[in-house]
Amino acid sequence: MILNEIIDKITDEFENSDIFFGHGAVSPIDEAVWLVSSVLKIKFKDINKYLKTIVSVEDINKINLIKSMRIEQRIPLAYLLNEAWLKDVEFYIDERALIPRSLIADLIEDDFYPWLESIHNINSVLDLCCGSGCVGILLAKSYPHLDVDLIDISDPALEVAKINIQKHNLQKRVTAIQSNLFEHCKKKYDLIVTNPPYVNASSMTKLPTEYQKEPQLALASGEDGLDLTRLIIKNAKKYLNANGKIFIEIGHNRDVIDEVFKDLNLWWVDTESGSDYIFMLEKNDLP
Numbered sequence: 001m002i003l004n005e006i007i008d009k010i011t012d013e014f015e016n017s018d019i020f021f022g023h024g025a026v027s028p029i030d031e032a033v034w035l036v037s038s039v040l041k042i043k044f045k046d047i048n049k050y051l052k053t054i055v056s057v058e059d060i061n062k063i064n065l066i067k068s069m070r071i072e073q074r075i076p077l078a079y080l081l082n083e084a085w086l087k088d089v090e091f092y093i094d095e096r097a098l099i100p101r102s103l104i105a106d107l108i109e110d111d112f113y114p115w116l117e118s119i120h121n122i123n124s125v126l127d128l129c130c131g132s133g134c135v136g137i138l139l140a141k142s143y144p145h146l147d148v149d150l151i152d153i154s155d156p157a158l159e160v161a162k163i164n165i166q167k168h169n170l171q172k173r174v175t176a177i178q179s180n181l182f183e184h185c186k187k188k189y190d191l192i193v194t195n196p197p198y199v200n201a202s203s204m205t206k207l208p209t210e211y212q213k214e215p216q217l218a219l220a221s222g223e224d225g226l227d228l229t230r231l232i233i234k235n236a237k238k239y240l241n242a243n244g245k246i247f248i249e250i251g252h253n254r255d256v257i258d259e260v261f262k263d264l265n266l267w268w269v270d271t272e273s274g275s276d277y278i279f280m281l282e283k284n285d286l287p
Helices: 003-015 028-039 044-050 057-073 077-081 104-109 134-142 155-167 227-239 254-260
Strands: 084-086 089-091 124-128 147-152 174-178 189-194 240-249 278-282
Touching: 003 028, 003 044, 003 057, 028 044, 028 057, 028 077, 057 077, 084 134, 089 134, 104 134, 104 240, 124 134, 134 147, 134 155, 134 174, 134 189, 147 155, 155 174, 189 227, 227 240
Parallel strands: 124 147, 124 189, 147 174, 189 240
Antiparallel strands: 084 089, 240 278
């Protein structure tokens, strides 16, 4: 069977299934191409060069097994392949950590312009609620002068983060720390980035099956989705250096944020997905 036929067949099966997309692919064909390219060790962007390639029976069987698990068990493909991507950088992932999908990656790609005078004036960074460590590691890979700490309450998630630190050979500049938010934090930072749990109680009950396969600790944050965000804002000031800034990603909670924190001088930050998902606070504007 040739590769093009396999992709078409899997795309059709994905389209006619109940699976939900949102963990690295947004359509049946994208997910089908991701599946076959990963199994066959072909770069996603190069797939068109191989569409007429004959695929071995062994590889077809492997592809079909993963496809069946994806459809029948609704396991996100990232977990089945143990890989996820953020801005073309590959990360290891498994069920111990949330699948990478942070919009903070857009800010990294743009050097945090215009929110930081220069990223090169920044030396120390904290990725709070780091999960797999993808955001902090992407920062360290993008800016070789940075020292980055990764903090998460979950020991299992930090084990995944440590795999990614080693995968990208960043042991000298990236450190994983188990901590309930700032509890075990021993220093101050020029920059804090955080993508904390922010799903409200009502939305948690309606999540697609795929999201229920992820650690619920990394998703749920109380009745209005802001339990963790409140604690972060309350305590962040003492962990920032002079002129330090914190960027907080909060999903679809902008209306609630604007109401709850209406007395704070917060700034909404543009990303490729819009300006409703990340806000920035300067140290002097924190309570």
